Amino acid sequence: MGLRELKRERTRRLIADKAFELFCHRGFGRTTVEQIAAAAEVGPSTLYRYFPTKETLVLEFVEDCLMGAVVWFRGQPPVDLPDGLQAVIEHVLEELERNPDRVRAVYEMADQTPSVSAHLQELIWRFREELTEELVRRLSGPDPQLVEFTAALSAGSAMNIIETVVRMWVENPDGVEVKELARRAMSLLRGGGLPAPGDNAGHGL
Amino acid sequence: MGLRELKRERTRRLIADKAFELFCHRGFGRTTVEQIAAAAEVGPSTLYRYFPTKETLVLEFVEDCLMGAVVWFRGQPPVDLPDGLQAVIEHVLEELERNPDRVRAVYEMADQTPSVSAHLQELIWRFREELTEELVRRLSGPDPQLVEFTAALSAGSAMNIIETVVRMWVENPDGVEVKELARRAMSLLRGGGLPAPGDNAGHGL
DNA sequence: TCGATTTTGATAGTGACTACCATATGACTG
DNA sequence: CAGTCATATGGTAGTCACTATCAAAATCGA
Incomplete structure (x- = not known):
């Protein structure tokens, strides 16, 4: 639909992909949410809006x-x-x-x-x-x-x-x-x- | 066996029982570990030695x-x-x-x-x-x-x-x-x- | 009673997650 | 195009689960 939904899906995918990348590289426990947010170039609050945990x-x-x-x-x-x-x-x-x-x-x-x-x-x-x-x-x-x-x-x-x-x-x-x-x-x-x-x-x- | 094992089991039961009591009364999310430890009259560190989470x-x-x-x-x-x-x-x-x-x-x-x-x-x-x-x-x-x-x-x-x-x-x-x-x-x-x-x-x- | 081992409690710290608010951005109306 | 509204974002401050460490206390064996 609109440009909003597009960007929403795009950032969602970006966050998930970067997270998976970091998890595979450093391990789940050794990766902080802050690092994931930084890798996806979003704020931690934004990340939590897309993924509750x-x-x-x-x-x-x-x-x-x-x-x-x-x-x-x-x-x-x-x-x-x-x-x-x-x-x-x-x-x-x-x-x-x-x-x-x-x-x-x-x-x-x-x-x-x-x-x-x-x-x-x-x-x-x-x-x-x-x-x-x-x-x-x-x-x-x-x-x-x-x-x-x-x-x-x-x-x-x-x-x-x-x-x-x-x-x-x-x-x-x-x-x-x-x-x-x-x-x-x-x-x-x-x-x-x-x-x-x-x-x-x-x-x- | 010794007095040690006895007290261990006793405090373990005490913690678990007090915890369950508080959970039933205030709900799981509304009960903090600190409150459970206080109710069982032990320190939080002791509680975590018996129950990892x-x-x-x-x-x-x-x-x-x-x-x-x-x-x-x-x-x-x-x-x-x-x-x-x-x-x-x-x-x-x-x-x-x-x-x-x-x-x-x-x-x-x-x-x-x-x-x-x-x-x-x-x-x-x-x-x-x-x-x-x-x-x-x-x-x-x-x-x-x-x-x-x-x-x-x-x-x-x-x-x-x-x-x-x-x-x-x-x-x-x-x-x-x-x-x-x-x-x-x-x-x-x-x-x-x-x-x-x-x-x-x-x-x- | 003395020494060795175990259990405890306190302190400080990390990190996941929440609530809140000011700002910015895309969407719709005149 | 300008104005307005709804939504998305980022930052701040805070709570709480959980960890690491260490000194003090309790228990056990001799």
Whole structure:
């Protein structure tokens, strides 16, 4: 629209990029907000108007991937529940795979800095909440509590699969094919959250 | 043991209790660490020696329940994977149900304060990590990557069920029976993370 | 009781974050 | 183009969580 929105987006991107740059170079803990503001050539108060906390500067990309997938799913036509979950999972993974370095950097910072890890996990749970809400909207059933329950568990399964696949991918970038892992996870999800009775069950514990 | 360990545990409990009291009375954000230290009649530095962050003062109880269940499970004899997960889930839920008010208070604070929510979610993920580690130790298989994958997904399913049940219980304390919800979740887990094909599948989405 | 170890409390300091205000800048009207 | 309004910005001052350090006090072993 106007020139205002343009500059807003521009400075927002500038701040986030400079922040990520500094975080990768000096580490999250060794970088002060003041330094980021100086690098982006804005005042600290301006920075805080765009990003409420230091952690959001790190997690914006992941947040866009997760929440974007929910928004995308909201616009999709009705499908079966397993198909819908699979679609959401694949959508998220494809978006994340678009910037492998950024994903790895985020998880690295989360491993080193507890507060980043905490905010990352909270972001993932918020994704589950949003997805649950959408599933409830789509599901129908006589018992509303059962619908809520099923939706929450299903969304949680999707979250679970995404986190597991991404975590294994991050920890072993070259030895793991996201597509292959996702495919295995899909079959586990469809057959059940656990190894199916006739499959690889019977594992002694 | 000695008098030292005794006093240590005593002051630790004292600080945590006074903190929880103040949090419930004035709210998490309106209570300063200095006030907590004063209420427990210790210096702020002493408080920080026992609790690294303000949030840990809120979450100690939940952490004990979750991590205690993993430790308990570690001492259990080998069982089938679904049975083991069910046992862990029930153990956690029973421990949480022992102090309903405390659980509700924690979730209330988490809903009001983002940082508390973030640390709660991170705690839950740490529970998943610990459980995954124990499952890997117990599981056997030719492909170590598949073992890791199965363990992580299974532990995630347990985490998912616990969080879903507890959340519904907290949001509707009188209308939800934890035992009943847990039973439904168990059958969902055993039959699959999603409604089984012959059960309540076919929901339009 | 004496010496070694641990626990405590106080002090000073860093840095994230907030509230507030004066200024500047893009947007709309005559 | 001039004037006016809404919004964005930067600076200041302040709160509070948290850290580092160190001397004093409490506890333990002999």
